[in-house]
Ligand SMILES: Nc1nc2c(ncn2[C@@H]2O[C@H](COP(=O)(O)OP(=O)(O)OP(=O)(O)O)[C@@H](O)[C@H]2O)c(=O)[nH]1
Ligand SMILES: [Mg+2]
């Protein structure tokens with residue numbers, strides 16, 4: 001029996017190559033982490049262990065995918081920025097997002113014990129993923145600024161909400177108290193009622209986490225040639241192995257220019 005009568009089904013697969021000259025970004029996000037965080041008794045409003053586990057999983061992704069130049073995470077999400085010129089997996093959007101998210105999810109489960117040694121993982125978490133393309137450096141920076149502003153807005157809201165609840169208000173009353181308030185009102189509630197200066201809260205909670213590679217370019221080395229290769233002098237570019245550069249975890253502002261001046265290679269990898 002030949003396979004030819006069935007092969008036509010391959011034509012149903014549509015190409016989904018990322019447009020050239022654009023920044024591919026894969027964002028993953030925890031599925032129903034409202035429930036997951038509740039079931040696993042995450043600290044409110046922020047659980048440092050959970051955030052660090054997310055970053056550990058993100059590092060696993062970056063170790064496996066050398067074309068990811070930067071990752072940004074907060075809450076139950078992480079964004080992975082691939083270099084503009086990446087040719088990884090022929091720039092196929094579905095390949096990029098599915099590989100990132102499956103690596104991330106398995107790493108999250110794999111490293112759970114290290115971050116929650118006393119807490120059993122009650123069920124396997126899931127994450128969604130999407131690939132989005134940004135055609136300019138400005139769009140890329142605006143994307144990251146958008147996620148970091150989101151982190152700040154949610155953190156200010158959640159910090160104030162939980163301070164009110166911990167002080168004795170019911171969740172409904174706390175919600176009512178915060179209805180229509182501006183950022184300045186929330187800062188004032190935190191300071192006047194609870195003596196909390198929002199700007200002194202941990203950076204990881206206010207800014208999220210940026211993971212970058214420490215050097216401008218990954219180092220390369222040539223593994224020792226096998227006897228056969230040496231004989232035939234067949235050493236090629238493909239023979240070079242890439243050693244991933246160390247990863248840096250930062251909790252800094254990515255909105256202002258300063259970050260991009262310190263690490264200019266990120267936009268010109
Ligand atoms: N207590 C606590 N909860 C957290 C923390 N980080 C994330 N979460 C929870 O995770 C949720 C993430 O929000 P979303 O991604 O918008 O919502 P989701 O429940 O995951 O739903 P989908 O993403 O739509 O599947 C938050 O609303 C919180 O309930 C944390 O550090 N502590
Ligand atoms: Mg989610």
Ligand SMILES: [Mg+2]
Pocket residue numbers: 029030075076077
């Ligand atoms: Mg989310």
